[in-house]
Structure formats: C-alpha cells, structure tokens
Amino acid sequence: MGNAGLRVVLAEDGVLLREGLAAVLERFGHHVVAAVGDAEALTEAVDEQEPDILVTDVRMPPGFSDEGLRAAVDLQARHPRLGVLVxxxxxxxxxxxxxxxADGRGRVGGLGYLLKDRVGAVREFVSAVERIAEGDTVIDPEVVRQLLRRERSAHLLGRLTPREREVLALMAEGRANAAIAEHLCVSQAAVAKYINAIFTKLDISGAEGHHRVLAVLTYLRN
Known part of the structure; x- marks a missing residue:
C-alpha cells in the first residue's frame, strides 16, 4: 500500500483541533472517512469504515481518562492491520x-505516540501518519528524552559512548537504520555497528521494527 490516499478515522473531542487535523490530512491527499468526538463513536467508526489508520486522543469522553487509548488497543486487537497514532x-x-x-499476536499495523504540540509541524505530523500506516513505530522524541534523563537510565547508559547514546535515542523514536544514518551523516554499516554495540552493552536481545523499539524503551524504563 502506498502512502497516498490513506483512509483515516480521526477521534478528538476538541472541535477546532479535530477540524484542523482533518483539513491537514485532506490537504496531503488522505481521506478522513470519519471524525468523531468520543470513544464509543471512534469504535463504531473503525469497525464500520475499516480505515488504514486511527488517529486518536488519549483522553476522550465520557470519563476523560484514557478512553481513547483503551479503544485503540482493543480495536487493533480486532483489526491487526490497523495503524494507530495516539x-x-x-x-x-x-x-x-x-x-x-499491547502487541497482539499477528498484529501488523504500525503504532505511534506523539505530543499534540508535534501537530504544529505539519509535514512531520503527516509523515508520522504515513509511516505508521506502513507499519512503522513512531515515538515522540520528547518522551525518549525524558526517559534518557531519568537517573537510573543515565547511570546505566554510562556504558555507551556519546555517539551510541545518539543512536539509541533515534532507535527509540522508531527510526530505521537508513534514517539514523542520514541524520548522523554516517554510513548504514556504521549504524549497524553502533546498534550491535548498544545491544551488547545493554544486554538487549536483537530485534527488528516494533520489537526493537519496545526493547529499547523497556530498557530505559527499567
């Protein structure tokens, strides 16, 4: 599936932000097949429309706790190819x-977790939507930075060189080797060597894609 013409269900209780997100996605050639304001409506919309990706707020009516997140997790279990951007x-x-x-067996849809502030960088936001629809994992850089700043993580990460820490942060954001190489202006072979060194020093089992991101984030959390 190409990136052009993605079918999107959008769930956001704030009317202005919901309409703004819809307008941005439509401007880049994607189709918002449903735009809703609560968790029940988003569940019904995904089940009915079977979109390529769901873009949802975490906190949704009626309780404004984590209804959007819970609905997204449940929906991806039922629709394994559904991309989810929270x-x-x-x-x-x-x-x-x-x-x-919540990585269910057989899940192939991508996952993303971004701060709403990131939406202001329009092309970055749309790129994230497209990457997730293709099966990638995208984690907000600020979440990664906070994890890296935690005292325990900082102590354990002392095993790594400064360049290896840079590579680790980019891995945790969900960037592929080619994207890391481009960002750091090094070869992909060099990136592969850094990653092997990181996994060895941190005792993380080798993994790819979503599982690679999960392994890195789990290490940082623990």
Missing amino acids: LTQYVAPTYAFELLE
Missing part, C-alpha cells in the same frame, strides 16, 4: 508503554 497533551511515557506492550 496523540496526547502531556508527556506520559506510561501511555506509550501501554500502547506498545
């Missing part, structure tokens, strides 16, 4: 872990 106003790594750890 948006949140606050940096809450716990929500990111809950989303990633």
Whole structure:
C-alpha cells in the first residue's frame, strides 16, 4: 500500500483541533472517512469504515481518562492491520508503554505516540501518519528524552559512548537504520555497528521494527 490516499478515522473531542487535523490530512491527499468526538463513536467508526489508520486522543469522553487509548488497543486487537497514532497533551511515557506492550499476536499495523504540540509541524505530523500506516513505530522524541534523563537510565547508559547514546535515542523514536544514518551523516554499516554495540552493552536481545523499539524503551524504563 502506498502512502497516498490513506483512509483515516480521526477521534478528538476538541472541535477546532479535530477540524484542523482533518483539513491537514485532506490537504496531503488522505481521506478522513470519519471524525468523531468520543470513544464509543471512534469504535463504531473503525469497525464500520475499516480505515488504514486511527488517529486518536488519549483522553476522550465520557470519563476523560484514557478512553481513547483503551479503544485503540482493543480495536487493533480486532483489526491487526490497523495503524494507530495516539496523540496526547502531556508527556506520559506510561501511555506509550501501554500502547506498545499491547502487541497482539499477528498484529501488523504500525503504532505511534506523539505530543499534540508535534501537530504544529505539519509535514512531520503527516509523515508520522504515513509511516505508521506502513507499519512503522513512531515515538515522540520528547518522551525518549525524558526517559534518557531519568537517573537510573543515565547511570546505566554510562556504558555507551556519546555517539551510541545518539543512536539509541533515534532507535527509540522508531527510526530505521537508513534514517539514523542520514541524520548522523554516517554510513548504514556504521549504524549497524553502533546498534550491535548498544545491544551488547545493554544486554538487549536483537530485534527488528516494533520489537526493537519496545526493547529499547523497556530498557530505559527499567
């Protein structure tokens, strides 16, 4: 499936933000097949429309706790190819872990967790939507930075060189080797060597894709 013309269900209780997100996605050639304001409506919309990706707030009516996140996790269990991008106003790594750890058997849809502030960078936001629809994992850089700043993580990460820490942060954001190489202006072979060194020093089992991101984030959390 190409990126052009994705079918999107959008769930956001704030009317202005919901309409703004819909307008952005439509401008880039995607189709918002449903735009709703509560968790029950988002569940019904995904079951009915079977979109390529769901973009949802964490906190939704009626309880404004984590209804959007819970609905997204349940829906991806029923629709394994559904991409899910969860948006949140606050940096809450716990929500990111809950989303990633709900990895059901046979799930192939991508996962994303971004701060709403990131939506202001329009092309970055749309790129994230497209990557997730293709099966990638995208984690907000600020969530990664907070995990890296934690005291225990900082102590354990002392095993790594400064460049290896850079690579680890980019891995945790969900970037593929090619994207890391481009960002750091090094070869992909060099990136592969850094990653092997990181996994060895941190005793993380080798993994790819979503599982690679989960392994890295789990290490940082623990």
